[in-house]
Amino acid sequence: MPIHEKSLIRPENLQVHEKLEVEGVDVSGHWSTFIESRVVTDYNEAMEDEIAALPGGEYIHRCWQCGSCTNSCTVHALNPDFNPRYWIYLIRMGMESELLRDKEIIWQCVSCNKCTYACPRDVVPEGVMKATSHWLELKGHTPKSHSMIFDEIFSEQVFKTGKIEDGRTVRRFFKRTGQALRQPWLEEMVKRLLRNLPIGMLTRMGMANFITPKTKGWSGARDAIEEYVAEQESHHRQALRLDDLVEAARKEL
Amino acid sequence: MAKPILIVGGGPAGLAAAHSLATFGQACILVDKEDRLGGAPILEGYAKLVPSGEWAKDAIGGMVDRVAEHELVDVRKETKVTEFSGEAGDFTAVLSSGDSVGVSAAILCTGFSHFDSANKPEWGFGTFPDVVTTSQVEQMISSGQGVRCPSDGRKPQRVAILLCVGSRDRQIGREWCSKICCTVSANMAMEIREELPDCHVYIYYMDIRTYGLYETKYYWKSQEEFKVKYIKARIAEVTSDGEKLIVKGEDTLVKRPITIPFDLVVHAIGMDPNVDNPDISAIFGVDLETHGYIDKASSYSATGLTNKNGVFVAGAAIGPETIDDSIAQGKAAAMAVLEQRQLAARLVS
Numbered sequence A: 001m002p003i004h005e006k007s008l009i010r011p012e013n014l015q016v017h018e019k020l021e022v023e024g025v026d027v028s029g030h031w032s033t034f035i036e037s038r039v040v041t042d043y044n045e046a047m048e049d050e051i052a053a054l055p056g057g058e059y060i061h062r063c064w065q066c067g068s069c070t071n072s073c074t075v076h077a078l079n080p081d082f083n084p085r086y087w088i089y090l091i092r093m094g095m096e097s098e099l100l101r102d103k104e105i106i107w108q109c110v111s112c113n114k115c116t117y118a119c120p121r122d123v124v125p126e127g128v129m130k131a132t133s134h135w136l137e138l139k140g141h142t143p144k145s146h147s148m149i150f151d152e153i154f155s156e157q158v159f160k161t162g163k164i165e166d167g168r169t170v171r172r173f174f175k176r177t178g179q180a181l182r183q184p185w186l187e188e189m190v191k192r193l194l195r196n197l198p199i200g201m202l203t204r205m206g207m208a209n210f211i212t213p214k215t216k217g218w219s220g221a222r223d224a225i226e227e228y229v230a231e232q233e234s235h236h237r238q239a240l241r242l243d244d245l246v247e248a249a250r251k252e253l
Numbered sequence B: 001m002a003k004p005i006l007i008v009g010g011g012p013a014g015l016a017a018a019h020s021l022a023t024f025g026q027a028c029i030l031v032d033k034e035d036r037l038g039g040a041p042i043l044e045g046y047a048k049l050v051p052s053g054e055w056a057k058d059a060i061g062g063m064v065d066r067v068a069e070h071e072l073v074d075v076r077k078e079t080k081v082t083e084f085s086g087e088a089g090d091f092t093a094v095l096s097s098g099d100s101v102g103v104s105a106a107i108l109c110t111g112f113s114h115f116d117s118a119n120k121p122e123w124g125f126g127t128f129p130d131v132v133t134t135s136q137v138e139q140m141i142s143s144g145q146g147v148r149c150p151s152d153g154r155k156p157q158r159v160a161i162l163l164c165v166g167s168r169d170r171q172i173g174r175e176w177c178s179k180i181c182c183t184v185s186a187n188m189a190m191e192i193r194e195e196l197p198d199c200h201v202y203i204y205y206m207d208i209r210t211y212g213l214y215e216t217k218y219y220w221k222s223q224e225e226f227k228v229k230y231i232k233a234r235i236a237e238v239t240s241d242g243e244k245l246i247v248k249g250e251d252t253l254v255k256r257p258i259t260i261p262f263d264l265v266v267h268a269i270g271m272d273p274n275v276d277n278p279d280i281s282a283i284f285g286v287d288l289e290t291h292g293y294i295d296k297a298s299s300y301s302a303t304g305l306t307n308k309n310g311v312f313v314a315g316a317a318i319g320p321e322t323i324d325d326s327i328a329q330g331k332a333a334a335m336a337v338l339e340q341r342q343l344a345a346r347l348v349s
């Protein structure tokens, strides 16, 4: 019998006997297919601590699996596989391989915080989702998400100048995410801006693209922010033992 | 002078009853089959008690001392009652020492028996030395030795506590909930994490019954402050791969079979009816309820009544009870005895 949704089954769990006869009936080939059950054979005890070390993940250990977050979740309503309650459990118990199976959907959280208001234990599931996406990226399980790239471009600019310039942000975002700058919706937006905004404002916006205005006396603030960010990043690298991972990978090469 | 009251069993319930009666000038005879008073908390060497956090040997030890020192309490250790005859106000009890005593009433405070984990062989107790009971872990803590694997004395890095061992299990004829083991286990998990911060503790449960105020102090605290992990699964089997214990079951929240290695597996054993109950029932003429505990009448007219006039009951003898409730019941039964004496005296005059 052919198996539907074969893509959901891990190849190593599929067993097919080339030649098999059961009670006189030939069940060779796909007739003898069976699926081994997926057994969890160990807990990765570091996982909960690692995610708790990232911003937003601090309260994950409070969860008692009531399901209020999943029930209230915006994305869950559209995709039943999007289940914060379940992922929190996998993380807490350290079922890493099970979590990684869902790495392609975890980042889809839209940060609406409905879950945060529903949670009776103040877990702040929205934060946990953010920390989990971050963890998946830092560990190299998923590429940087677009929203992460956007945040980075945004922050880079603010750190540097104390100001944010929309045109530059958009251009860099499209470049770094490998998207064409000529998006029909964007062209339409620019057209309408040109048509409707007062000329003085348009001129200022246009100039900002060339002269990069700065907030006065920003360098002190910039240094402080950059120091703080570097501190946090090194703290996260340490918590996730990223340098050990890199070292181990290097040795293997 | 009124005849003494017989109290059978010197655990928390019996000690509380004896102290109350003696305080009101009522002489009592306190018999216990063991060579020490104090009941389960002392005999089994419990560590810190729930919910006071006081060491059992101090808290219950204090109760023992004030009773043992009281001139109106006649303590008979290593003694059982072998015969009991007469009627309310005028009973005769024959003791295993051969003595015969006249008493006006009796309070049965004979408590419970610990479930013997050997009756659940699939969970490895008796087969693997590192499968132990909550009583044993209590002793490891109270003796000051600390929580260690009995096989080689090493500090465990991962501990599983299996709840409802010998409770809520129709297979072995025990349908009751032992009431206190969830809370005791949550407390124990915190004690283990405190002593061994690198040791992870997992509690395998069917339901968590840390009822009332225990919710905050034990269930929430164990997770929020001590990061104890709760897994909804009834373990099917505990085996060994020669090095570690292997706990097998189904994690029902992920619908996935699990086979997880552990260093130490703890059975949260339940409270069985006292193994002496059939004898006690025959000697004192009291009924047992369906599970085998002593049957208590309703409480509306007086507390601790049995079907037999003049024989009262208190504590874990009537079903799984906490220490605080056993003490309250012991005092309530003492009060019921005094009330009855007062009523009788008024009828006579």
Ligand SMILES: Cc1cc2nc3c(=O)[nH]c(=O)nc-3n(C[C@H](O)[C@H](O)[C@H](O)COP(=O)(O)OP(=O)(O)OC[C@H]3O[C@@H](n4cnc5c(N)ncnc54)[C@H](O)[C@@H]3O)c2cc1C
Pocket (backbone or CB within 6 Å): B008, B009, B010, B011, B012, B013, B014, B031, B032, B033, B034, B037, B038, B039, B040, B041, B046, B048, B049, B050, B051, B079, B080, B081, B109, B110, B111, B112, B113, B114, B134, B135, B138, B180, B184, B269, B270, B271, B274, B276, B280, B314, B315, B316, B317, B321, B322, B323, B324, B326
């Ligand atoms: C592992 C474990 C940990 C626990 N920890 C806690 C805790 O932290 N806090 C809490 O509130 N509760 C705890 N409990 C429950 C607690 O043990 C009971 O609530 C308490 O012991 C009941 O007191 P009792 O006096 O009714 O009975 P028992 O303590 O059982 O005392 C009965 C006494 O009667 C004697 N006796 C029995 N039969 C006879 C007989 N035929 N003749 C003469 N004497 C007899 C016994 O020797 C014993 O001294 C725990 C239970 C377990 C199993």
Ligand code: SF4
Pocket (backbone or CB within 6 Å): A069, A072, A073, A074, A075, A076, A084, A108, A109, A110, A111, A112, A113, A114, A115, A116, A125, A126, A129
């Ligand atoms: S914040 Fe994310 S996880 Fe929470 S309800 Fe919204 S989409 Fe769902």
Ligand code: SF4
Pocket (backbone or CB within 6 Å): A062, A063, A064, A065, A066, A067, A068, A069, A070, A084, A085, A088, A118, A119, A120, A121, A122, A123, A124, A125
């Ligand atoms: S609502 Fe809160 S406690 Fe309930 S499952 Fe979600 S995170 Fe856990």
Ligand code: SF4
Pocket (backbone or CB within 6 Å): B163, B164, B165, B167, B168, B176, B177, B178, B179, B180, B181, B182, B183, B207, B208, B209, B268, B270
């Ligand atoms: S108190 Fe908890 S562990 Fe004990 S029998 Fe009841 S549910 Fe099971």
